[in-house]
Amino acid sequence: MMPTQCPDATGSGLAERLGLVVGTHGRHCWVETDDGQRLLCHPRGKKDAPLVGDRVCWQPSGDGGTIMRTLERRNLFYRQDELRTKSFAANLDLLLVLLAADPVFSESQLNRALVAARAAGIEALVVLNKQDLGPAFDSAWERLAPYRAFGQTVLPLCLNAPGGAAGAPASLDDDGGLEALRQHLEGRATLVLGPSGTGKSTLVNRLVPTAMAATGTVSRALNSGRHTTTSSTWYWLDAQRRSALIDSPGFQEFGLRHLEPPQLAHLMPDLDAHCGQCRFYNCTHLHEPGCAVRAAVGAGINEQRYRLYVDLHRELSVAARY
Numbered sequence: 591m592m593p594t595q596c597p598d599a600t601g602s603g604l605a606e607r608l609g610l611v612v613g614t615h616g617r618h619c620w621v622e623t624d625d626g627q628r629l630l631c632h633p634r635g636k637k638d639a640p641l642v643g644d645r646v647c648w649q650p651s652g653d654g655g656t657i658m659r660t661l662e663r664r665n666l667f668y669r670q671d672e673l674r675t676k677s678f679a680a681n682l683d684l685l686l687v688l689l690a691a692d693p694v695f696s697e698s699q700l701n702r703a704l705v706a707a708r709a710a711g712i713e714a715l716v717v718l719n720k721q722d723l724g725p726a727f728d729s730a731w732e733r734l735a736p737y738r739a740f741g742q743t744v745l746p747l748c749l750n751a752p753g754g755a756a757g758a759p760a761s762l763d764d765d766g767g768l769e770a771l772r773q774h775l776e777g778r779a780t781l782v783l784g785p786s787g788t789g790k791s792t793l794v795n796r797l798v799p800t801a802m803a804a805t806g807t808v809s810r811a812l813n814s815g816r817h818t819t820t821s822s823t824w825y826w827l828d829a830q831r832r833s834a835l836i837d838s839p840g841f842q843e844f845g846l847r848h849l850e851p852p853q854l855a856h857l858m859p860d861l862d863a864h865c866g867q868c869r870f871y872n873c874t875h876l877h878e879p880g881c882a883v884r885a886a887v888g889a890g891i892n893e894q895r896y897r898l899y900v901d902l903h904r905e906l907s908v909a910a911r912y
């Protein structure tokens with residue numbers, strides 16, 4: 591349970607309280623108190639706007655509150671494009687990348703999300719939805735074989751299978767694999783990322799109890815004036831508020847400009863397994879003699895995965911020069 595008082599409140603007369611940021615829009619934040627109330631708060635300082643997942647110290651003011659400060663983050667999941675940094679959420683336990691048999695997913699995008707998670711020290715889970723689509727699902731599942739081979743957990747899912755509808759594959763349980771997924775989410779704060787059309791909204795609707803989804807609409811309402819939803823939303827999955835799902839828009843152009851080229855191979859587990867055996871300690875794995883990574887391409891390392899590395903390395907190297 592969250593304590594009600596801030597750890598080191600600075601005696602300003604009013605007691606500071608702890609809260610959790612469950613939604614943001616511009617500089618406004620929805621802060622949830624430890625007894626589950628949600629109120630609109632404004633950050634006091636000009637910089638470092640709080641993010642969904644942040645623990646903050648706040649004080650009542652007007653009919654809402656003022657955020658005095660943000661507690662230190664355990665981690666931060668973000669992407670960095672040419673022009674800007676986009677932060678998704680803070681203090682995450684798991685990144686769920688939702689893919690589907692259709693539309694066909696971009697492996698480059700998947701890899702970028704996994705690399706970013708690894709760089710931030712956040713465990714990742716890949717979920718492949720629409721198992722009812724037969725052959726399309728099988729080929730998507732096959733494309734994920736190299737990921738499973740290096741230890742990435744990949745779960746099959748069929749959100750179209752309420753209670754074992756016709757078309758639900760026998761390999762899944764009655765609810766299309768939802769129960770198996772639920773177990774991975776237990777007691778954790780999970781950010782859901784996925785390209786458009788994979789079933790993200792369907793997943794949130796299936797997992798979030800109606801009453802909880804209704805509280806989520808508070809922050810949705812805050813976003814409704816805009817055509818594009820740009821901020822993340824926090825949903826509780828249980829009445830005890832132990833497990834949470836954070837829905838986030840924006841999976842396109844997943845920039846990784848915050849990473850240095852030499853980090854990259856270490857953030858791709860299948861390449862990382864070979865890095866230590868290269869002749870040169872600072873091997874780029876692009877052209878050096880005695881490169882153990884290149885020697886493993888086609889054997890321990892999938893060729894397409896190596897190509898993703900080469901392309902991303904080039905992109906990061908160009909970025910590093912500016």
Ligand SMILES: Nc1nc2c(ncn2[C@@H]2O[C@H](COP(=O)(O)OP(=O)(O)OP(=O)(O)O)[C@@H](O)[C@H]2O)c(=O)[nH]1
Pocket residue numbers: 719720721722723747748749750751784785786787788789790791792793
């Ligand atoms: N065949 C099949 N279709 C599914 C399944 N799950 C979701 N869909 C369909 O896929 C479409 C996209 O689902 P959404 O939940 O709207 O996807 P989304 O990822 O939220 O998409 P955006 O709103 O564009 O971000 C809808 O028509 C769903 O009915 C599934 O397991 N099998």
Ligand SMILES: [Zn+2]
Pocket residue numbers: 865868869873874875876878880881882883884
């Ligand atoms: Zn090498």
